[in-house]
Amino acid sequence: xxxxxxxxxxxxxxxxxxxxxxxxxxxxxxxxxxxxxxxxxxxxxxxxxxxxxxxxxxxxxxxxxxxxxxxxxxxxxxxxxxxxxxxxxxxxxxxxxxxxxxxxxxxxxxxxxxxxxxxxxxxxxxxxxxxxxxxxxxxxxxxxxxxxxxxxxxxxxxxxxxxxxxxxxxxxxxxxxxxxxxxxxxxxxxxxxxxxxxxxxxxxxxxxxxxxxxxxxxxxxxxxxxxxxxxxxxxxxxxxxxxxxxxxxxxxxxxxxxxxxxxxxxxxxxxxxxxxxxxxxxxxxxxxxxxxxxxxxxxxxxxxxxxxxxxxxxxxxxxxxxxxxx
Amino acid sequence: xxxxxxxxxxxxxxxxxxxxxxxxxxxxxxxxxxxxxxxxxxxxxxxxxxxxxxxxxxxxxxxxxxxxxxxxxxxxxxxxxxxxxxxxxxxxxxxxxxxxxxxxxxxxxxxxxxxxxxxxxxxxxxxxxxxxxxxxxxxxxxxxxxxxxxxxxxxxxxxxxxxxxxxxxxxxxxxxxxxxxxxxxxxxxxxxxxxxxxxxxxxxxxxxxxxxxxxxxxxxxxxxxxxxxxxxxxxxxxxxxxxxxxxxxxxxxxxxxxxxxxxxxxxxxxxxxxxxxxxxxxxxxxxxxxxxxxxxxxxxxxxxxxxxxxxxxxxxxxxxxxxxxxxxxxxxxxxxxxxxxxxxxxxxxxxxxxxxxxxxxxxxxxxxxxxxxxxxxxxxxxxxxxxxx
Numbered sequence: 001x002x003x004x005x006x007x008x009x010x011x012x013x014x015x016x017x018x019x020x021x022x023x024x025x026x027x028x029x030x031x032x033x034x035x036x037x038x039x040x041x042x043x044x045x046x047x048x049x050x051x052x053x054x055x056x057x058x059x060x061x062x063x064x065x066x067x068x069x070x071x072x073x074x075x076x077x078x079x080x081x082x083x084x085x086x087x088x089x090x091x092x093x094x095x096x097x098x099x100x101x102x103x104x105x106x107x108x109x110x111x112x113x114x115x116x117x118x119x120x121x122x123x124x125x126x127x128x129x130x131x132x133x134x135x136x137x138x139x140x141x142x143x144x145x146x147x148x149x150x151x152x153x154x155x156x157x158x159x160x161x162x163x164x165x166x167x168x169x170x171x172x173x174x175x176x177x178x179x180x181x182x183x184x185x186x187x188x189x190x191x192x193x194x195x196x197x198x199x200x201x202x203x204x205x206x207x208x209x210x211x212x213x214x215x216x217x218x219x220x221x222x223x224x225x226x227x228x229x230x231x232x233x234x235x236x237x238x239x240x241x242x243x244x245x246x247x248x249x250x251x252x253x254x255x256x257x258x259x260x261x262x263x264x265x266x267x268x269x270x271x272x273x274x275x276x277x278x279x280x281x282x283x284x285x286x287x288x289x290x291x292x293x294x295x296x297x298x299x300x301x302x303x304x305x306x307x308x309x310x311x312x313x314x315x316x317x318x319x320x321x322x323x324x325x326x
Numbered sequence: 327x328x329x330x331x332x333x334x335x336x337x338x339x340x341x342x343x344x345x346x347x348x349x350x351x352x353x354x355x356x357x358x359x360x361x362x363x364x365x366x367x368x369x370x371x372x373x374x375x376x377x378x379x380x381x382x383x384x385x386x387x388x389x390x391x392x393x394x395x396x397x398x399x400x401x402x403x404x405x406x407x408x409x410x411x412x413x414x415x416x417x418x419x420x421x422x423x424x425x426x427x428x429x430x431x432x433x434x435x436x437x438x439x440x441x442x443x444x445x446x447x448x449x450x451x452x453x454x455x456x457x458x459x460x461x462x463x464x465x466x467x468x469x470x471x472x473x474x475x476x477x478x479x480x481x482x483x484x485x486x487x488x489x490x491x492x493x494x495x496x497x498x499x500x501x502x503x504x505x506x507x508x509x510x511x512x513x514x515x516x517x518x519x520x521x522x523x524x525x526x527x528x529x530x531x532x533x534x535x536x537x538x539x540x541x542x543x544x545x546x547x548x549x550x551x552x553x554x555x556x557x558x559x560x561x562x563x564x565x566x567x568x569x570x571x572x573x574x575x576x577x578x579x580x581x582x583x584x585x586x587x588x589x590x591x592x593x594x595x596x597x598x599x600x601x602x603x604x605x606x607x608x609x610x611x612x613x614x615x616x617x618x619x620x621x622x623x624x625x626x627x628x629x630x631x632x633x634x635x636x637x638x639x640x641x642x643x644x645x646x647x648x649x650x651x652x653x654x655x656x657x658x659x660x661x662x663x664x665x666x667x668x669x670x671x672x673x674x675x676x677x678x679x680x681x682x683x684x685x686x687x688x689x690x691x692x693x694x695x696x697x698x699x700x701x702x703x704x705x706x707x708x709x710x711x712x713x714x715x
Contacts, residue, residue: 025521032352033352033354033355049349049350050349050350050351050352050354051349051350051351051521052350053350054350054351054352054552055352056352056548057547057548057551059544059547059548061507061510061540061541061544062510062513062541062544062545062547062548063510063544063548064510065507065508065509065510065511065513065514065541065544065545066510066511066513066514066517066545066548067514068510068511068514069451069499069510069511069512069513069514069515069516069517069518070514070515070517070518070521071514072499072511072514072515073449073499073514073515073517073518073519074518074522075517075518075521075522077514092504092507092541093507093510093511096503096504096507097502097507097508097511101492101500102704102705102706102707103485103704103705104482104485104486104490104492104500104501105482105485105486105490105492105494105500105501105704106480106481106482106483106484106485106486106492106704107483107703107704107707108482108492108493108494109492109494109499110707141705141713142705142706144706164708165707165708166706166707166708194712241711241712244712
């Protein structure tokens with residue numbers, strides 16, 4: 001095990017895979033000469049040269065589409081989006097080309113491509129730079145959506161994503177790039193897409209949280225433990241396909257669920273998880289499913305408003321106590 | 327011979343040469359290599375000449391087309407036309423549903439283009455008016471018709487329909503329905519050719535309407551920036567749905583869209599298959615040297631935008647005049663005049679093609695509907711993907 005920053009773990013995954021397979025290349029804004037807008041690709045131009053680490057103009061619709069065409073013609077691109085907030089000018093490429101051409105061609109063409117970059121809120125950046133995209137993209141059949149919460153997971157999941165033969169959207173976070181953690185240095189460390197991680201076992205309540213919210217869930221679980229209640233914390237790791245079996249099995253044990261989801265609430269990841277729980281484990285519930293999400297508004301700029309906008313540990317803690325009728 | 331007339335701006339500057347001074351796609355950040363942007367000249371002058379390939383200026387001998395090839399071209403152009411005429415009939419009999427955009431009138435564009443490349447090696451991507459190019463590339467009319475019928479034996483297993491013909495074998499990368507959005511994909515296909523160094527080129531077709539989409543401009547900039555082996559082919563059939571080119575573009579000479587991206591461009595008479603072949607060969611040769619370029623093919627569709635469009639935005643006279651320039655009739659006259667064939671022999675080909683299309687309809691009729699379980703197939707390559715029911 002080595003202690004790595006989140007960004008270093010992502011870089012390690014890309015580097016190991018690019019060393020293994022010549023068909024893999026990295027393309028995006030500032031990935032080469034600038035060493036990455038968030039220094040994720042630092043040093044990769046020096047190692048792999050300008051053929052395999054390719055700078056683009058600010059042209060998401062263009063270079064996202066270019067990546068899709070390159071994948072269709074046999075390469076395995078990693079497309080870095082400076083943030084997922086900028087993916088919407090390329091939304092049609094992802095929605096209609098990456099996700100659907102395989103189907104519309106009767107399976108003749110495959111799209112082994114990874115789109116990666118930071119997702120969700122990163123501070124006081126106002127509404128356009130604070131979108132959590134999980135539900136936008138997880139809605140679309142043909143895509144896979146992966147959301148790692150730790151440096152170790154990001155390495156194992158990114159390597160799996162790069163090797164996957166379908167388009168994978170890999171959601172990182174500006175707020176987490178500097179986070180350090182123990183990362184497996186096992187050769188070919190792969191974590192399977194579509195498998196949730198039971199981070200902490202318990203029987204009092206199930207907490208489901210991904211990305212930054214994973215850390216809120218751990219904090220809430222600590223506080224509940226101080227109160228004498230053991231929460232079960234589940235990190236989905238993959239948003240689509242979501243590992244419902246693991247979540248449902250946990251509900252059958254705890255009979256209660258609180259979801260922490262940084263997205264706006266309407267038609268979101270938390271909506272879907274709650275629906276699946278009522279469909280598959282209705283008789284096991286001892287309380288309504290609760291969720292803590294971003295407020296149902298565009299993200300504001302002012303610090304107090306932005307803090308209020310985001311999911312809060314206090315609210316999640318209280319929701320857990322509510323479903324336990326404490 | 328193609329003529330060099332009709333200058334859009336004076337004097338010639340066309341020196342087609344790809345610059346391979348670095349191993350990668352992105353140009354290196356070498357401060358010494360670029361001029362000081364503030365070292366301004368007295369005036370910034372710019373000239374570019376666009377080559378024009380007029381109809382009737384090039385013959386089969388110059389193109390090296392032997393009689394067998396000429397007759398194959400004629401047969402295929404007729405196949406495209408008869409296939410679509412029957413498609414329209416089948417649509418009216420409700421055998422075909424959804425959108426049906428017919429290519430009738432534009433057959434010289436597909437046919438000439440295909441005779442400029444190595445089919446099965448080079449790649450093509452196009453928009454939704456895709457039957458012509460598919461058949462020109464040698465796709466089986468049976469599976470094409472079955473696709474229109476939404477049948478299991480269709481080229482896309484009945485999942486794509488009229489707008490989504492694909493053939494991995496022929497290297498047709500679709501058939502795409504959102505105007506202009508396949509153009510960056512074409513750029514990526516070409517990127518992969520260059521990345522691998524396989525010497526292949528990608529022809530990226532789109533209509534005049536797509537020129538207004540940002541995607542086209544982003545794709546063109548990337549192709550120019552990375553020196554990609556691609557030809558952007560604008561099939562200018564004068565109308566984007568019902569909007570004429572001069573009503574949609576501040577400058578209706580669409581070939582000039584190449585200018586900001588540092589590319590050569592030509593205009594071609596798309597009603598002459600020889601002119602198209604000549605122009606496309608020239609541009610494919612540039613692409614093989616990693617010089618991207620534009621070709622504006624001036625053509626015309628006889629039918630409305632789709633079968634539900636009565637085309638009230640144009641006059642009958644205009645349509646009749648264009649039909650007078652028909653590319654198939656022109657080729658037929660050429661073959662007879664040059665004693666390469668006879669009217670009778672060419673009419674026999676027509677009869678054979680008509681029968682071939684009837685056989686395709688039989689094939690489509692007799693092909694089963696897709697199995698319901700197939701709805702979950704081909705979404706992912708992962709076989710055990712856990713779909714929600």
